[in-house]
Amino acid sequence: MIPKRKLGTSDLEISALGLGCWQFSKGVGMIGNFWSSVDDKMIEEIIQTSLDGGINWFDTAEAYGNGESEKALARILNKMDVTEKDALIATKWWPVLRRASSITKTIQDRIDCLQGRTIHLHQVHQPFSISSIKKQMKAMAELVQSGKVVTVGVSNFNAKQMRQAHEELAQYDIPLVSNQVKYSLLDRRMESNDVINTAKELGITIIAYSPLEQGLVTGKFHKNPELLQQLSRSRRIMNRKKFKNITTSQPLIDTLESIAEKYEVSPSQIALNWLITFHGDTVVAIPGATKISHAKENISALSFRLNESELEEIDKVSKQVLSM
Numbered sequence: 001m002i003p004k005r006k007l008g009t010s011d012l013e014i015s016a017l018g019l020g021c022w023q024f025s026k027g028v029g030m031i032g033n034f035w036s037s038v039d040d041k042m043i044e045e046i047i048q049t050s051l052d053g054g055i056n057w058f059d060t061a062e063a064y065g066n067g068e069s070e071k072a073l074a075r076i077l078n079k080m081d082v083t084e085k086d087a088l089i090a091t092k093w094w095p096v097l098r099r100a101s102s103i104t105k106t107i108q109d110r111i112d113c114l115q116g117r118t119i120h121l122h123q124v125h126q127p128f129s130i131s132s133i134k135k136q137m138k139a140m141a142e143l144v145q146s147g148k149v150v151t152v153g154v155s156n157f158n159a160k161q162m163r164q165a166h167e168e169l170a171q172y173d174i175p176l177v178s179n180q181v182k183y184s185l186l187d188r189r190m191e192s193n194d195v196i197n198t199a200k201e202l203g204i205t206i207i208a209y210s211p212l213e214q215g216l217v218t219g220k221f222h223k224n225p226e227l228l229q230q231l232s233r234s235r236r237i238m239n240r241k242k243f244k245n246i247t248t249s250q251p252l253i254d255t256l257e258s259i260a261e262k263y264e265v266s267p268s269q270i271a272l273n274w275l276i277t278f279h280g281d282t283v284v285a286i287p288g289a290t291k292i293s294h295a296k297e298n299i300s301a302l303s304f305r306l307n308e309s310e311l312e313e314i315d316k317v318s319k320q321v322l323s324m
């Protein structure tokens with residue numbers, strides 16, 4: 001049995017790893033076509049493998065294929081007869097060029113896409129709404145009060161925005177449970193911009209997205225740089241700096257590989273284990289997967305614990321690489 005953690009200060013208990021479901025966008029829309037389409041059979045196997053490995057929550061969003069990811073997730077969980085308590089769902093409202101009133105207007109679409117399955121966590125995807133944080137949190141609080149969602153989170157909020165969201169929700173006696181931000185051994189900005197300290201102070205869970213730096217931390221592109229040419233244009237553009245200077249991160253991959261040998265695991269398992277251990281219970285991570293082998297490998301990161309000197313060694317090498 002994999003130990004669970006509290007989601008923020010809520011009563012919900014989540015595994016330290018969830019499954020990122022952006023990959024299930026079916027190639028639809030500007031954001032969804034970042035990944036090639038994954039068919040339902042593969043999605044089912046990835047979900048089954050994740051559940052078997054102890055994962056009990058799934059991160060999706062309105063923006064992932066304009067609801068296609070939500071639909072695929074719900075369709076498959078329902079087909080597999082997975083109960084709501086065994087598969088908590090986190091989704092997100094897309095705020096760009098929208099007002100807070102759209103949170104209320106679009107909630108039925110989210111519920112429909114999720115085939116009526118409970119929304120355990122509803123997140124504001126980006127801090128870019130036309131409306132103030134105050135109005136967005138009021139709309140979110142009303143969704144909790146009316147029983148449409150269980151908890152509220154934000155994503156890509158800086159420390160000040162996160163604190164404000166927390167304060168606004170507190171007026172309704174509702175906690176801000178999470179902030180989903182980019183965090184990996186090759187992107188540690190949330191440690192220097194006060195997000196992690198503020199989260200610890202306020203009891204907010206940090207949900208680390210792109211925890212494998214979209215595959216870079218696994219070492220597969222270091223071993224076979226030709227794989228980079230097979231990625232979608234948007235993925236290459238988004239990662240152009242890191243993909244261009246791939247040799248810069250080689251010392252980190254070497255360190256992950258040498259520790260991985262000791263545990264008889266893979267570098268990505270070491271990287272994920274580091275992420276969910278280094279800051280105690282505050283950080284959980286949501287690696288995405290397009291193959292069963294990814295899901296199998298990633299969930300095994302839950303089955304061991306790095307010791308203090310290994311955590312420190314990885315911390316040191318990662319910082320050295322990032323300072324180059």
Ligand SMILES: NC(=O)c1ccc[n+]([C@@H]2O[C@H](COP(=O)([O-])OP(=O)(O)OC[C@H]3O[C@@H](n4cnc5c(N)ncnc54)[C@H](OP(=O)(O)O)[C@@H]3O)[C@@H](O)[C@H]2O)c1
Pocket residue numbers: 019020021022023059060125155156180181208209210211212213214215216218220268286287288289290291293294295297298
């Ligand atoms: N809130 C936000 O703004 C935001 C932004 C981005 C992501 N997210 C969320 O975070 C989740 C994860 O982030 P992400 O997909 O950007 O990055 P990620 O989890 O770091 O990378 C996922 C990709 O890495 C490769 N991969 C995964 N496990 C692997 C393994 N064991 N061995 C080799 N390769 C492996 C796969 O690439 P290939 O498919 O190419 O093999 C997979 O599609 C998303 O699904 C989404 O739910 C949120």
